[in-house]
Amino acid sequence: MIHSLEAVYRREVSAYFQTPLAYVFLAVFACSAPAFAFHVGRFFDTNRADLAPMFDYLPWLFVVLMPALAMRAWAEERDRGTLEFLMALPIPLWASTSGKFLAAWTMAAIALVLTFPMWIAVNYLGDPDNAAIATGYLGAWLMAGGYLAVGQALSATTSNQVVAFVLGAGAAFLLTMAGHPFVLAALGQSAPAAVSEFIAGLSAFEHFDALRNGVIGAADLVYFAGLIVLSLSIAGVLVAERRGGGR
Amino acid sequence: MLVADQLIKDFGSFRAVQGVSFTLERGEVLGFLGPNGAGKTTTMRMLAGGLEPDGGTASIAGYDCTAERLEAQSRLGYLPEGAPSYPAMTPRSFVMFGLRARGFSGPALNRATGLALERANLGVMADQPIGTLSKGYKRRAALAAAIAHDPAVLILDEPTDGLDPNQKDGVRQLIRDMAPEKAIIISTHILEEVPAVCSRAIVIDQGRILFDGTPNALAATVPDKTVEAAFRHLTQAVPLAPMATAVGAAV
Numbered sequence: 001m002i003h004s005l006e007a008v009y010r011r012e013v014s015a016y017f018q019t020p021l022a023y024v025f026l027a028v029f030a031c032s033a034p035a036f037a038f039h040v041g042r043f044f045d046t047n048r049a050d051l052a053p054m055f056d057y058l059p060w061l062f063v064v065l066m067p068a069l070a071m072r073a074w075a076e077e078r079d080r081g082t083l084e085f086l087m088a089l090p091i092p093l094w095a096s097t098s099g100k101f102l103a104a105w106t107m108a109a110i111a112l113v114l115t116f117p118m119w120i121a122v123n124y125l126g127d128p129d130n131a132a133i134a135t136g137y138l139g140a141w142l143m144a145g146g147y148l149a150v151g152q153a154l155s156a157t158t159s160n161q162v163v164a165f166v167l168g169a170g171a172a173f174l175l176t177m178a179g180h181p182f183v184l185a186a187l188g189q190s191a192p193a194a195v196s197e198f199i200a201g202l203s204a205f206e207h208f209d210a211l212r213n214g215v216i217g218a219a220d221l222v223y224f225a226g227l228i229v230l231s232l233s234i235a236g237v238l239v240a241e242r243r244g245g246g247r
Numbered sequence: 248m249l250v251a252d253q254l255i256k257d258f259g260s261f262r263a264v265q266g267v268s269f270t271l272e273r274g275e276v277l278g279f280l281g282p283n284g285a286g287k288t289t290t291m292r293m294l295a296g297g298l299e300p301d302g303g304t305a306s307i308a309g310y311d312c313t314a315e316r317l318e319a320q321s322r323l324g325y326l327p328e329g330a331p332s333y334p335a336m337t338p339r340s341f342v343m344f345g346l347r348a349r350g351f352s353g354p355a356l357n358r359a360t361g362l363a364l365e366r367a368n369l370g371v372m373a374d375q376p377i378g379t380l381s382k383g384y385k386r387r388a389a390l391a392a393a394i395a396h397d398p399a400v401l402i403l404d405e406p407t408d409g410l411d412p413n414q415k416d417g418v419r420q421l422i423r424d425m426a427p428e429k430a431i432i433i434s435t436h437i438l439e440e441v442p443a444v445c446s447r448a449i450v451i452d453q454g455r456i457l458f459d460g461t462p463n464a465l466a467a468t469v470p471d472k473t474v475e476a477a478f479r480h481l482t483q484a485v486p487l488a489p490m491a492t493a494v495g496a497a498v
Contacts, residue, residue: 003347003348004350006347008348010344011333011344014336014340015333015335015336018335018376019335080333080334081327081329082333084292084297084327084328084331085325085327085331085332085389085392087296087297088296088297088323088325089320089345089348089349090317090318090320090348090349091317091348092317243296243297243299244299
């Protein structure tokens with residue numbers, strides 16, 4: 001059934017590039033990631049040769065841009081009626097959800113690769129820890145995958161892409177904010193430590209933070225893999241529900 | 248080849264399909280007739296594996312459409328109502344997508360794609376984005392995707408809707424050409440199509456089969472001896488309760 005997954009993956013990747021979506025997404029990402037690093041992260045003021053100013057703001061960029069990639073996954077199929085065509089093909093649902101996810105994740109990988117001028121710049125300016133930068137990119141890619149999978153699950157709840165985007169952005173915002181120092185400090189004052197730790201553990205930001213600091217922890221990898229698998233499973237269940245015709 | 252056995256489908260409290268049963272063998276072309284909302288599309292969606300029945304079973308080539316969905320669907324070509332397709336794709340890439348999903352690759356993929364585009368008469372439009380094509384060409388692109396893998400069973404929901412007279416004739420001829428090797432169901436509101444293409448007709452209304460027989464037998468149920476008059480008689484003139492008797496007589 002790998003051929004089914006490959007067919008869906010190829011169609012989805014080509015669909016991104018057959019519309020302006022891919023080009024707009026990649027251009028916005030390639031421009032805004034360094035812009036955040038230079039203007040908000042004060043890249044030059046830190047006097048350090050690393051990509052921390054960029055990685056600091058990637059989660060916020062992902063909150064907006066990943067749902068924009070994921071929103072069309074199922075909402076567009078339902079809106080155009082092509083879901084009926086797709087569901088009449090002998091494709092297992094896991095292959096449909098995985099094919100769509102991997103295509104969107106490929107776009108995220110291309111977007112991250114397009115930030116390579118930043119990596120060249122820090123290597124030109126100093127002697128950065130390239131291993132830490134590599135784990136930072138790995139963390140960013142995993143976090144993008146988590147947000148894309150969540151976005152796909154939410155896209156399966158509606159036939160309206162705008163609704164899917166708003167839901168996806170909302171979920172990504174919560175996943176990011178849950179581990180933000182600002183929220184954890186507020187929780188620390190009003191909630192038991194166990195609750196604060198539990199909420200922080202659910203946060204993509206918390207797990208990304210460990211990776212961008214150069215630490216590859218099994219818990220962080222398991223978290224992102226779990227988030228992706230769980231979200232895609234939910235997407236599959238929601239799409240399968242359509243066969244029930246609302247019963 | 249295709250079996251529907253007491254199919255039932257509910258949407259909330261509304262029972263859209265109420266115990267539909269029929270079998271279809273290779274070489275038969277079944278005209279599935281009924282007014283809007285009669286349950287035709289719902290029945291066809293259950294046969295295509297896109298909708299699970301709430302009661303009864305359906306099978307294609309011996310494979311249950313729900314429990315063995317992938318096996319059943321691999322032997323089925325389905326043209327959904329409205330012929331949905333991806334506007335940014337070309338008919339060629341649309342057909343290739345369906346074939347790749349079914350495991351076609353290499354020369355077999357190219358051969359099947361070329362043949363399907365040729366049989367659906369796409370011509371130079373095969374490489375234009377579907378979103379830029381006329382309604383007729385869009386329908387032919389979807390039809391090409393439905394027939395490309397040479398399925399044993401074809402379910403075509405209003406295949407000639409939106410086509411001009413020449414295109415309609417082309418599709419009817421294509422169905423006639425494929426008929427000896429396949430079991431084919433077509434739903435249509437164009438009743439003149441039935442005697443021209445179908446070897447059998449089923450009239451359905453309010454989710455129940457009212458008639459199952461040859462087009463000539465259908466026409467013979469009314470003094471006018473036309474399919475149109477018989478259709479009107481079955482679906483309009485006779486109230487539901489007496490129809491049950493009429494069904495028994497007709498079937």
